[in-house]
Amino acid sequence: MSFFTRQMFGQVQRRAFSASSRQASKVAVLGAAGGIGQPLSLLMKLNPRVTELALYDIKLGPGVAADISHINTKSTVKGYDPTPSGLRECLQGSEVILIPAGVPRKPGMTRDDLFNTNASIVRDLAKAAADAAPNANLLIISNPVNSTVPICAEVYKSKGVYNPKRLFGVTTLDIVRASRFVSEIKGTDPANENIPVIGGHSGVTIVPLLSQSGASDITGAKLDALIQRIQFGGDEVVKAKDGAGSATLSMAMAGARFAESVLKAAQGEKGVVECTFVDSPLYKDQGIDFFSSKVELGPDGVQKIHPVGAISKEEEKLLEACLTDLKKNIDKGVEFVKANP
Numbered sequence: 571m572s573f574f575t576r577q578m579f580g581q582v583q584r585r586a587f588s589a590s591s592r593q594a595s596k597v598a599v600l601g602a603a604g605g606i607g608q609p610l611s612l613l614m615k616l617n618p619r620v621t622e623l624a625l626y627d628i629k630l631g632p633g634v635a636a637d638i639s640h641i642n643t644k645s646t647v648k649g650y651d652p653t654p655s656g657l658r659e660c661l662q663g664s665e666v667i668l669i670p671a672g673v674p675r676k677p678g679m680t681r682d683d684l685f686n687t688n689a690s691i692v693r694d695l696a697k698a699a700a701d702a703a704p705n706a707n708l709l710i711i712s713n714p715v716n717s718t719v720p721i722c723a724e725v726y727k728s729k730g731v732y733n734p735k736r737l738f739g740v741t742t743l744d745i746v747r748a749s750r751f752v753s754e755i756k757g758t759d760p761a762n763e764n765i766p767v768i769g770g771h772s773g774v775t776i777v778p779l780l781s782q783s784g785a786s787d788i789t790g791a792k793l794d795a796l797i798q799r800i801q802f803g804g805d806e807v808v809k810a811k812d813g814a815g816s817a818t819l820s821m822a823m824a825g826a827r828f829a830e831s832v833l834k835a836a837q838g839e840k841g842v843v844e845c846t847f848v849d850s851p852l853y854k855d856q857g858i859d860f861f862s863s864k865v866e867l868g869p870d871g872v873q874k875i876h877p878v879g880a881i882s883k884e885e886e887k888l889l890e891a892c893l894t895d896l897k898k899n900i901d902k903g904v905e906f907v908k909a910n911p
């Protein structure tokens with residue numbers, strides 16, 4: 571059983587009734603009635619670090635909240651009406667805001683094909699969050715993450731409340747997939763396979779650093795296939811779902827894991843490290859303002875951005891391709907807010 575699974579399920583009852591000494595943590599989920607939103611909200615309800623769960627969607631927020639509110643853990647649950655005041659109330663006082671609102675891919679689409687629909691959804695939710703809870707940690711799941719995160723940054727900047735330490739693109743599913751796929755090859759427990767995945771969250775911008783993991787002995791065609799599977803794992807699910815959407819359950823688990831890490835660090839736990847897409851100094855000299863690498867989380871959000879470290883020749887090539895695409899994706903998000911404030 572993985573660390574996260576133990577955390578969330580093995581200890582949940584005991585911890586749910588012994589968490590009274592912890593600080594209050596309100597978590598809001600925007601897009602809570604969706605394929606990701608529902609299981610993600612469920613997992614947050616099972617997390618004893620959460621004291622108040624606030625659910626918002628343009629449809630069915632109160633319905634999902636009523637259902638989840640019957641689960642016998644201590645936190646309160648409330649669903650909010652799809653109105654500006656409902657959204658504002660949902661957001662006010664939040665420590666963590668998770669955004670999985672927006673449309674998912676269908677077969678044949680890239681994540682960038684979602685831009686036209688999702689950019690304005692995320693922009694408008696970011697505006698509401700910047701007004702109602704400017705100091706909350708903002709965790710962006712909606713695709714294309716490489717562009718939606720810069721969109722949020724631009725919105726917060728335009729309102730004079732941008733804090734780069736509090737904005738995160740959730741790339742945890744890539745980490746989850748990498749450890750799972752490696753464990754399948756090696757016949758090991760995925761809990762013991764930790765593979766950093768850097769760059770962004772889309773095709774070739776996803777760069778697994780297998781040379782820095784226990785999978786460094788995988789070589790040749792096997793390595794190429796493994797890299798391809800990690801980079802295009804999302805497509806595997808989109809194809810299998812055959813028009814009915816993309817990864818939802820694995821994403822809910824990944825989003826809950828990342829939110830748990832943010833809460834843990836906020837509540838004073840040391841040494842919490844996750845790969846996440848943040849405002850990063852690592853490639854700013856190449857005009858790339860956002861990058862995912864290992865990030866140590868702390869009470870104020872981003873505490874330390876780790877350098878990429880030593881990588882193989884093959885990974886250098888992957889990184890080169892990543893940076894080219896990533897720059898375009900980031901610029902597209904920035905330009906969108908400039909043209910459509």
Ligand SMILES: NC(=O)c1ccc[n+]([C@@H]2O[C@H](COP(=O)([O-])OP(=O)(O)OC[C@H]3O[C@@H](n4cnc5c(N)ncnc54)[C@H](O)[C@@H]3O)[C@@H](O)[C@H]2O)c1
Nearest residue numbers: 601603604605606627628671672673674711712713743821
């Ligand atoms: N970061 C990742 O690793 C990752 C993984 C999987 C999916 N995703 C992305 O997450 C997003 C959601 O995927 P899904 O499968 O849950 O889609 P979905 O269609 O099942 O759910 C989306 C939900 O968002 C809601 N919504 C739409 N506009 C809204 C608004 N303005 N305010 C509040 N809610 C709104 C919808 O009503 C719906 O309930 C997609 O963009 C998808 O590509 C990201």
Ligand SMILES: O=C(O)C[C@H](O)C(=O)O
Nearest residue numbers: 675681713804805816817
């Ligand atoms: O593939 C998608 O469109 C959804 C998500 O980004 C994923 O990686 O599964």
